[in-house]
Amino acid sequence: MLFDYLLESFGKNEPIFTSDISYENYSDIWIKKELAKLCECGQIIRYDRGIYYIPVKTPFGNSILNPSRIIERKYLSEKGNRIGFYTGITALQQAGLSTQMSNIPEIQTNNENSKLRRVKVGNQEVILRKSRVKIDNDNIFVLQFLEMMNSTPSEYFDDERKAVIRNWIEKCNISQDLVTKYAPYFPDKAMRSLIESGVIFYVA
Numbered sequence: 001m002l003f004d005y006l007l008e009s010f011g012k013n014e015p016i017f018t019s020d021i022s023y024e025n026y027s028d029i030w031i032k033k034e035l036a037k038l039c040e041c042g043q044i045i046r047y048d049r050g051i052y053y054i055p056v057k058t059p060f061g062n063s064i065l066n067p068s069r070i071i072e073r074k075y076l077s078e079k080g081n082r083i084g085f086y087t088g089i090t091a092l093q094q095a096g097l098s099t100q101m102s103n104i105p106e107i108q109t110n111n112e113n114s115k116l117r118r119v120k121v122g123n124q125e126v127i128l129r130k131s132r133v134k135i136d137n138d139n140i141f142v143l144q145f146l147e148m149m150n151s152t153p154s155e156y157f158d159d160e161r162k163a164v165i166r167n168w169i170e171k172c173n174i175s176q177d178l179v180t181k182y183a184p185y186f187p188d189k190a191m192r193s194l195i196e197s198g199v200i201f202y203v204a
Contacts (some may be wrong), residue, residue: 002034003043007054009112013063015073016044016052047122049173066119074121075109075128083139084109085144087129088151096164110135132185141172142182146190154196166202176203 005023010016037054038044044052047065051069055062076084087089088106104118106117106127117128135143145168157165181190194200 002031003038003054006038006044006052010054012054012056013065013069015047015065015070016054017073018050018052032074039125065122067124070121070127071107071124072107075107075111075126078111082118082140083111083135084131085135086142086145087144087147088127090145091148092152095168097148097161097168105117108132108135108143133182139178139182142178143173145169145172145174146179146194149193149199150186150190151198152193154193157199162197162199163200165199169199169202170204174203179203 002023006016006021010020015159018028018031018035023031025091026034035044035046039046039052042062043054044099045055045062045065047070051070053065057063076086084107086094086105087108089100089102090105093100093102104125104127106129108129108130108131110131112128112130114128115130119126119128132142133139133143179194194203
């Protein structure tokens with residue numbers, strides 16, 4: 001029945017969005033009623049409005065869904081397609097340019113219409129920003145790169161960081177053609193920082 005479909009389609013301890021449930025020809029109203037029944041008997045857990053998960057039984061009770069899984073599915077990746085990326089300190093840390101960790105990660109995503117908005121996912125606060133241009137699998141890294149340059153002063157890139165960003169640029173296949181294509185969507189500061197830092201010379 002519905003539970004078997006959910007288990008096979010989503011697995012345990014993974015977010016289940018009601019918008020992703022397509023069970024035979026049953027209506028949304030029927031599915032919501034069945035989800036409520038499954039919650040009552042403890043087979044699934046309602047995490048938030050429109051979000052459920054199948055818990056894993058542990059000696060200490062039911063598992064708790066990690067907020068990062070919700071964040072990933074809701075703002076970063078949708079059915080194998082990239083729809084967002086981290087910016088700010090989190091992006092620098094991911095690229096190996098900083099050892100700082102941000103308590104409140106920042107994300108630029110297609111799934112946000114506000115210039116800047118704070119939301120809470122479980123106990124995790126997140127800063128969301130509307131994407132400057134639609135994010136996809138082909139442009140995600142060049143957009144993240146230009147966003148880093150836009151938010152980082154040119155003097156930040158000492159010799160050690162230049163070596164790191166050079167490797168990251170090569171790994172992510174960021175080309176001059178891509179930079180030229182997407183730079184117009186960013187403030188002049190992005191290109192100015194890119195040129196003044198000398199990082200421009202690493203873009204093939």
